[in-house]
Amino acid sequence: MAGVAAPLLQARGLTKNFGAIAATDAVDLDLNSGDSVGLIGPNGAGKSTLLALLAGDHRPSAGALTLDGTDITRLPVHARVRSGVARAAQIPQSFDRLTVRENALLPALFGAGLGRSEAEGWIAEVLALVGLTERAGMLAGALGLLDRKRLELAKAVAARPRVLLLDEIAAGLTEPEIEAIMELVLSLREGRAIVWVEHIPFALRGTCDRLMVMDKGAKTHDGAFAEVWENPELQSIYMGVSDDHSASH
């Protein structure tokens, strides 16, 4: 990762302690525009905590985070979104009594900082992209699970993030639905960095050229997708049956 230019997003020693437990432990991460990174690891590996640290839900116990060279470690969520880091949450967070269009309009107005008419035009594009154009006038609370997931993604994209964080946006979907989401993620890669946490290998393989593995709060692997994927250590970490692990007990 010897960067020619400064990376878009840079995390150094990012740590979050909950009591005595380090949910993420000194994680370093460089993201460049155009990167699409799959993030995997067993449950409790610290993937969601890392995304929460990047999105601003949690303040890190230690470490620093810069976006385009600017320190954003202490920025609260709304300021983080405005500066260009947005996340689609694992459990869709919609404004149920607002319409689908209004749901997407808010991040375009406040996150991307667009004017009203510009935002309306942009939202029309985003809703078309995620396939919600026909439902634009519906209340968000009336949507089904797939559409709620689409709306969650639309809201994140509407903020025009340079770093897009995806937290298990395909979980609970059927295979054709996952394929639809994959196509969407592929179309979003240009001009931004994407980090996608997902337990569905084929979804990540089809969309990401980089794979990062976390275990027990620490980053264990980070590299070209195929290389990391073929790594024999990966299976043992992911399945939790490492040889030396059992040997040590």
Place this chain on the structure above:
Amino acid sequence: MIRPWEIAALALGLAAAICGATLIGSGSLFLLCEILVIFLLAQMWNLLAGFAGQISLGHQAFVGLGAYTLFLAANETALPLWLVLALVPVAVGLVAIPLGLVMFHLKHAYFAVGMWVVAEILMQLAAKADWLGGTSGLVLRPGGNMLAGEPERVVFAIAAFCAVALMVGLRVFLRTRLGLATLALRENEAAAASAGIDVRGLHLMHFALTAAGTALAGALYYITALYISPNDAFQINWLIAMMFVTVVGGIGTLTGPALGTIILIGAREAMTAWGFTGGQYWIVMGLLAVVVLLLAPRGLWPAIAARRGATQHATTEETEA
């Protein structure tokens, strides 16, 4: 931004306020002033709780603060009473900002109850303060003289125009980007922050604005009363009126509080005329609140609007209905 008919409504409201103030008899004006004050108070509480999603059980603090500020500034300075009245919401709104910054450390129910404690503390402080007349309170004597003429006429004109202006203003506000953000706040604060909305800042704005409006309404009321005491100005009955009117009428709707005010005051006047006591009135109001919340949890106005076959789903339109 503002639509032609809304400007027309403002003009009509102004004309009605002036005509009413000059033509209506003094006795009816007192009642109308009270109705308008209750409506203004309820609409402020509705904006905070029904639209911005922040429940305060202590907004009576701002009724008392507004009224005491008015009495003190009018009595102790040579400033004209109506100028003092105009400055009251500004002063109380500014005081509400640091108060909000402290109180926002409490969340949800803790914040709501914490505000109640603030109101009780202010009542006790006012009762202990000799320079505020202690428990016996203050008489309104602008510049040291008894108030001449019929202040209720001016109070009515101001309150009536404010009521119309508030309805129009809130309609316009809900169409703006901040209005949309306010509705988002009520729905989901975490998602609002993720959309780039400064949740705390927006809450603080609503807290200060509703404090200012509540203070103005309180000051208007106590001009007609001419007398203020801590037990009256900071009493929880102000809050009960705001909540009853908003919740029974329809929380999170603009028309609901108007309907609620008519019910609250209309029932009181009717029951008094029929010879019922104040205690019996509150029993009936309590029962009414229970029945309404069981049959129409969102309040009467949304239930009526739904019955009229309103099938439109638009959200801002619905809340404006």
